[in-house]
Amino acid sequence: MNADLPLFAQIREDWIAHGRDWTKPGFRAVAVHRFGVWRMSVRPKLLRAPLSILYRALFRRCRDVYGIELPYSVVLGRNVVVEHQGGIVVHGDTVIGDDCIIRQNCTLGIRRLDALNDAPVLGRGVQLGAGSVVLGKITLGDGAIVGANAVVLVDVPARALAIGVPATITMRGEPTS
Template sequence: MFSRIREDIKSVFDRDPAARNTLEVITNYPGMHAIWIHRLSHKLWKNNWYLLARSLSTFSRWLTGVEIHPGATLGRRFFIDHGMGVVIGETAEIGNDVTLYHGVTLGGTSWNAGKRHPTLEDNVVIGAGAQVLGPITIGKGGKVGSNSVVVKDVPANATALGIPARIINEKSQSEKDQRDQVAKKFGFDAYAVSADNPDPVAKAIGRVLDHMHLMDRKVADLCKEVNQLGGEVCQEDLPELRVGEFIEDEIAAAKRRETRVESFDPEI
């Protein structure tokens, strides 16, 4: 149990730059609280303690603003950011490393018994306010834009936007992996960056990553040719660049500014 909790906390740091320390995550992330309570209510549900399971689920909704039916199946490292207004139905199935933002509904479109809620495969991201309805599947690595209404399957690595949602891109896994590798090399999180993303900033970042990937390949080929001709170039690896280092510098600078302000005496 504790290993799963540690895994959950680590997943928060991987996906939310606002998380500063473990204590803050444990005490101030209602999405995590809802998931942890759900694990207990889900076990009760599986053992036919239906009333107790539903009661615990209702308490969790009151406490966190997140409603997860105890019958829903959640994968590992599932993360609900902010949490308020999230609704997950009874037959919903969620894979590993899935991220939901506030106001998301994984709902049904039928009153008939049986499978009536969505299935989210691994590494899916659902934007704030999105509605994913019916026994549909969001494929691995799929993304759903904020406030979209999805009523049909979304292929793997595709992005769905609009009401009703339509597929705006469907990149191959190899193309996606290439972009992710370049992003990691330069210490950048490529979340929700796609060539066809309607967000102009995200689109520009995606194009920059593609450009850097192409330039890296050309420089590597050039170095190889020069070395074959007897030269000695590109022998040293580039230093690793981590965005976290810059964030830490900014935090330290902010603390220094606060110290100067607190020490300032207006009567001098």
């Protein structure tokens, strides 16, 4: 989604989205992700090899120290904010839209081992509450909100609220003037 921006412009944009604080683990994890995507564009492979070693070390540090597992194969939109560290696992085939917020202990993953590529797709402006779980090939529409500790197993329409275990969908009305 950010292929048109240079690496440092993407990282600067993410830095601004994370409150201009480079010490936040969420910003660091997103920056490592951006670096991982960028390094795959380096040709020839011989020049990419040292960058891949550096990426793998940085990825493991984010995973082991901060508890944020965000592989380079995730399609990550602009201004995605990882608010708090700890227990965040994102499947490599997940698509995360622009302006999303991911809070602590969220899991975006597969539902069955016979469908390894069936990962969630998050639209623009999706908010994931603390401890929420989104499993399988489902779509969260633009502006959807997933409540804390909700387990989402079905598609969530745009501007809807998903709460509970398993999640039930509640439509949020448009504000009246």
